[in-house]
Amino acid sequence: YVSVSTQRDTEKALIAKEKWELEQMPEQELEELTQLYQAKGLQRETAEQVARELHQHDALAAHLETELHMGGKDELTNPWVAAGASALAFTLGAILPLLAVLFVPGAAKIPVTFAVVLVALGITGWLSAKLGQAPVRPAVLRVIGGGALALLITFAIGSLLGTSVA
Numbered sequence: 001y002v003s004v005s006t007q008r009d010t011e012k013a014l015i016a017k018e019k020w021e022l023e024q025m026p027e028q029e030l031e032e033l034t035q036l037y038q039a040k041g042l043q044r045e046t047a048e049q050v051a052r053e054l055h056q057h058d059a060l061a062a063h064l065e066t067e068l069h070m071g072g073k074d075e076l077t078n079p080w081v082a083a084g085a086s087a088l089a090f091t092l093g094a095i096l097p098l099l100a101v102l103f104v105p106g107a108a109k110i111p112v113t114f115a116v117v118l119v120a121l122g123i124t125g126w127l128s129a130k131l132g133q134a135p136v137r138p139a140v141l142r143v144i145g146g147g148a149l150a151l152l153i154t155f156a157i158g159s160l161l162g163t164s165v166a
Contacts, residue, residue: 009129010129033062034047085153118148121148
């Protein structure tokens with residue numbers, strides 16, 4: 001949920017940005033689309049005609065598909081992309097907690113590791129929002145909240161089952 005939500009936030013932010021650009025500078029956006037079609041191999045005149053016709057039909061859809069490689073405003077998330085991003089984020093995010101587990105002694109190990117995990121999750125949420133040009137606060141809060149809940153549930157189950165960390 002968390003990674004797909006983060007990707008969805010990014011896509012919504014890109015759509016909002018593209019809508020704004022189409023409203024504020026439609027001629028530049030038409031030229032941009034024309035150049036994108038030229039880069040795909042169309043002659044200038046053909047690219048202009050295609051861009052103009054697509055702008056008349058659905059300018060936003062044309063830009064989402066051609067410029068941003070998105071299927072459309074109704075097809076926001078790709079689970080494979082989200083899964084890949086999650087795998088990378090969790091792998092990178094595990095470095096700080098691993099260091100805490102390895103180097104913090106005794107009774108401080110669990111609370112320090114818990115805090116370090118939350119910091120790593122916060123960094124992950126911040127970075128994903130920044131890279132995706134999405135709002136930072138909701139992304140960071142969602143990632144930290146989900147992670148803290150998972151940590152608490154895992155710790156509670158372990159405590160109920162009588163497990164301990166040596």
